[in-house]
Amino acid sequence: MTAMDSRALFERACRVIPGGVNSPVRAFGSVGGDPLYVASGKGTRIRTVEGRELTDYCCSWGPLLFGHARAEIVEAICEAAAAGTSFGINTPREVEMAETLCAMVPSMEMVRLVSSGTEATMTALRLARGFTGRSLIIKFDGCYHGHADYLLVAAGSGLLTGGISSSKGVSPSAAAEVLVPAYNDLAAVERIIAERGQDIAAIIVEPVAGNMGLVPPHADFLPGLRRLADRSGALLIFDEVITGFRFGPTTYGQLCGVKPDLTCLGKIIGGGAPIGAIGGRAEIMRSLSPLGGVYQAGTLSGNPVAVAAGLAMLRLIREENPYARLDVLGARLAAGVNARAAAAGVTFHLARLGGMFTPFFCAPPVTDLASVKRCDAQRYARFFRSMLKSGIYLAPSQFEVGFISAAHTESDIDQFIAAAGEALAAG
């Protein structure tokens, strides 16, 4: 290809790719302007096709815990690819990956690898239905668990950004099997369980919601879900595609002491390569084919290149344990930006947990989708564009999260704070 610019590429893309993007969250529909085209990334920086360098806080929507193109991960990918990119036959690294995940996440007694977070949640729910013999699912308003039919009901992420909430093309019968209380509303779950508990196959939840912006759980929420799942015989599924290995060298479930029956992983465990995983109680996992009658399969499941990247990532996590540092950087970011917002008199708060954050254009607290919807998304769009002008790339939506990686430095964070100060003061 010859010299390129993002606008020309986007125009070409729009002719042959619906909306010009391969995932709706990459479109700039809610913030305005043309989507970027990236030529390369290294550490915290991405370089656009025009040669512009930006500090990245989207970090591929989460997987890049150590920033872009970390040498150990790139080397692992190259070595694995040179030995063959796919076999459709078992490879030794799959065993090592499963052993590593089970060791780092003790609630996962057995695990199966798939190729994406969507596949992981889809499989977990089929497994829950097959294991319990029940069909209803409880999912929470504004949580996003990938794009399987019955999970696109009242969903966050790109649906929330696009203002559509539930996708067309989902059959009414699939939607009718999903019950949708508000996030953090334990009393609503209790009512559902009292009325229909014996029909509920699973309660699926993001233990920290990250697809409507960052919404942490109330202290009693996850333990309460565990209790209600036990009471009704439903399985508790933690979708940790975003939160797994995000706040510590394990899952959020392990960190907060609530043990789900099944956990879904993705993003970080692939080190930037396509992967997903479902794991949990062996008794349930044994229902998967070929041991049990719940079918699940995939040519690229446990792909050697993706698994090599994931193993390198998990090794780095064990060696470098970056979490205390991410928390320090996150705290610096929140304190700095919130102080600038207060000085500018803007109704705003930067919510954050560890190195994950959302700049919310509303007053705190944000506890569920209704409170998230109080945010001024237009104001976020202006903030996004101003930050981009200052060389900082954020998620192009008010309803997503940002990520600090272990490659970010104090000076990156200070650059962010200064740019945010200008953006907030400009109105």
Ligand code: HOZ
């Ligand atoms: N969970 C990601 C955004 N919230 C998914 C990224 C995508 O849909 O492309």
